[in-house]
Amino acid sequence: MRALCWHGKGDVRVDTVPDPKIQHPRDAVIKITACAICGSDLHLLDGYQPTMESGDILGHENMGEVIELGSEVTNLKIGDRIVVPFTISCGQCWFCQKGLFSCCDRTNPNAEIAAKAMGHSPAGLFGFSHMLGGYAGGQAEYLRVPMADVGPIKIPDNVSDEQALFLSDIFPTGYMAAVNAQIETGDTVAIWGCGPVGQFAIRSALLLGAGRVIAIDEIPERLVMAEAGGAETIDFSKTDVYDELMKRTDKRGPDSCIDAVGCEASGHGAADAVMDRVKAAAFLATDRVHVLRQAIMCCRKGGTVSIPGVYVGMGDKIPIGAAMNKSLTIKTGQTHVQAYTRSLLKMIEESKIDPSFVVTHPASLEDAPAMYRKFRDKEDGVIKVVLRPGR
Ligand code: NAD
Ligand code: ZN
Secondary structure, eight states, rough: OOOEEOOOOOOEEOOOOOOOOOTTTOOOOEEEEEEEEOOHHHHTTOOOOSSSOOOOEEEEEEEEEEEEEEETOOSSSSTTTEOOOOOOOOSSSSHHTOOOGOOOOOSOOHHHHHHHHHHHOOEEEESOOOOTOOOOOBBBBBBETTTTTTTTTOTTTTOHHHGGGGGTHHHHHHHHHHHTTTTOTOOOOEOOOOHHHHHHHHHHHHTOOSSEEEEEEOHHHHHHHHTTTOOOOETTSSSSSHHHHHHHHHTSSSSEEEEOSSSSSTOOTHHHHHHHHHHHHHHHHHTSSOOHHHHHHHOOOOEEEEOSSSSSOOOTHHHHHHHHTOEEEEEEOOOOGGGGGGHHHHHHHOOOOOOOOOOOEEOOOGGGHHHHHHHTTTTTSSSOOETTTTT
């Protein structure tokens, strides 16, 4: 089959590789009908996720048609259209039983090493390095889906691929970010980052009762999409974010602050600083884009900071003392996708939200390398790329 493979920093290519096969009775194999490129894939493209190997297939936002099933998968049939959560979870361990699916103890064979080395032990993830299980991703024609009896959700015919696909990651991620923000009716919520995750956090915060959402970015088309979703906006390249948020909230600060940027996606040198302490110190001294720091400083006393953004190794300069003095609650996590898919699919079916709004660049699998670069460099108005293998 054809698949998008990682070959080193900045180097992704579409290669011909062996088709996946059933390896365990709880596996399924699907023919991918749609898959997306995520901000998290940029950490891999830029070479900041250790334990990648040349030839690894990327892609964790996947859906498709079931073409093969292991003997223990009784909830799916050949021909079903399914969306696959990016987190691979057994459904049976102590964490899965508590609904903490992204913390599954059984699907990442390297969990203990990852936990001790990096404090980093979520479940196995598709297309996300050997530290996180080494599972092949789905930016390909076919995908092996482990634990197919737990994660995937069947999609009814009247919901299109573009509407359903983001149940695999960014819709639950934006939604969990808003849940973690502990929004009370009428609250003011500030959201840093109007990428795909931020866009879903904006709409989810409003669905959960926020009175106002103030969205922060510098990319004009992303700010426009945030406004279309019901947010007020701040362009951080033109305005002092702290002063502006204080002005708009009677000097109190927003009730909740969501960091939908993370360290590497914030660009402007953050990514290159991650692996180098000297560069990191110099970069952090500028205070330019340390979004989490800004979110803590801006949040009102007694408020909540929610962090869906991914941080790799750049914990310095997080003002934990300020967080303590302001009595803040801080909530974060890789998304427990399986905990949200069914209720969010119902919202799509009831037309409360149509996730396809975020798609700006439909493309073929063969176009993927060019689309990766475009998405990384935020060129050509790109907000979300959806690849359609086989078309
Ligand atoms: P993206 O790169 O498309 O979007 C990030 C946005 O942040 C960009 O629009 C950028 O202009 C903006 N930004 C940069 N610096 C900023 C600043 N100082 N203030 C305000 N905005 C700023 O990425 P995405 O796909 O939206 O993903 C966002 C983050 O969420 C990434 O870190 C990604 O890894 C993470 N993520 C986490 C999970 C999870 O399970 N928690 C799942 C998916 C993605
Ligand atoms: Zn993702």
